[in-house]
Amino acid sequence: MRDFKPHINKTVESIPPSGIRRFFDIASEMEDVISLGVGEPDFVTPWPIRESCVYGLEKGYTSYTANRGMMELREEIAKAYRTRYGISYEPKTDCLVTVGVSEALDLAMRAILESGDEVLIPEPCYVSYQACAKLAGGVPVGVAARPENDFRITPEDLEPHVTSKTRALLIGYPNNPTGAIMGRSDLMKIAEFAEKHDLVVLSDEIYGDLTYGDEPHVCFAALPGMKDRTILLNGFSKAYAMTGWRVGYVLGNQDIIAAMTKIHQYTMLCAPVTAQIAAIEALKNCEDYKRKMVAEYDSRRRFIYDSFKKIGLQCFEPKGAFYIFPDITSTGYTSEQFCEELIRTEHVATVPGNAFGACGEGHIRCSYATGIDQIAEAMRRIEDFVKNHSKK
């Protein structure tokens, strides 16, 4: 069998490889590169979390857990939502612990979509949303959020894309890559829209703990009437700096959780027990560690936002996650050209906005999940680049 291509599933074949691979290759050959291209915290997981995992191993926690995840973890998750958002989920039936939000997203798509069903996906968005919908047999329908609206999505943006096949809406706020958040009134309009078209709403709230300023994060499921319509996805990666542990969860109506659990038990069985033990510790005892990290991101956020303004690149103030999404069109470059020239001449890695959807063109994503000294140096280099290399 010389050529395996004919044996590869057509849907898988049709999914393009990630657009950022090229930049990764350039960056990994350089020694003094400053990376603003990393979508994960620069903090190591807080020590109590790591320590509790080590202790668990010493005590012999090495077996499978319940398919849905350890009961103690599900109870802690339910408690956290009750306390923070006043929304109550039954740990026994409404919660499933997954291998990161990535798995949760895949399960959700597979559990709800029939072949050809359409999923509305506001863009720019995380790179796996479209692929997950496609792999589940669905049709992702990208809907451009507008920069003049600070990349918040509105029913007016969504409405023209609704067809008789539209089944679901997938939102991710605070947003990767833009740093945009949706306030209560913004989300209320989306809730009305979902109600009107009877859509399932998948709400990826992995950055929900990372919001800044006066507007606290609004949980979509906590809006009136939305709990049973919402598949709420969250995890520990961003707020507790636990990306490599791969542990996330889904909260929702017991029927959808049961359906997702069915797929999960046959494909994944359960999330790693070590990661679940660590996650329990995170929820029980690490609020202060989280708060400190959030405060640190906030300092960097204000610094990087101010720096971009001083450089003269147009940019809205990000209020969540740890990304900023400046407009680079004034330099005369496309997003990809800008990122490629920037890394080649100044050794600063960023990610082109169009990697997150066509409407991200003209922007670059900069992560401020990196030390402030590094950010300051990166901003000096970007300023030099914009001054000396702009085409216009």
Added chain:
Amino acid sequence: MRELLELLEQDARRPVGELASILGKSEYEVKNDISKLEKDKIILSYNTLINWQKFGDDTVTAVIEVNLTPEREHGFDAIAERIERFDEVRTVYLMSGSFDLLVIIEGKSLNDVANFVAMKLATIDEVTGTRTHFMLKPYKKDGVILDDKEKDRRQVIMP
């Protein structure tokens, strides 16, 4: 002001421009705030945390538990004020528990420290007893792990 203090406590060398960006103030305002905090003795000094052991210095650090008879009217304060004035004394705390003052001193040699305790500290009238512990190896100081082996292990670019 609290945020400015926290930022300076983390890193006293932050450029004023950086502080201004983070705090959303002008550099002039930040400079003024810092001057005021210095004048009010809320900011006392800007120090550098140095791993002298690593540099090759063999200074001796001792932690001394000191028992006292408090003075009428002045309690422990007057005695603490006598002790704190010696250059060798780095830190003085009044403690609850089985002793009264915790004194941390630094000397060039064991002998130096022994002399200080015998000649200066133990001879104070109100001092009724001392227990001296020598520091062998520092692991963490003022919130900083001295030999931190953790590093950034992330991939250069991740979505």
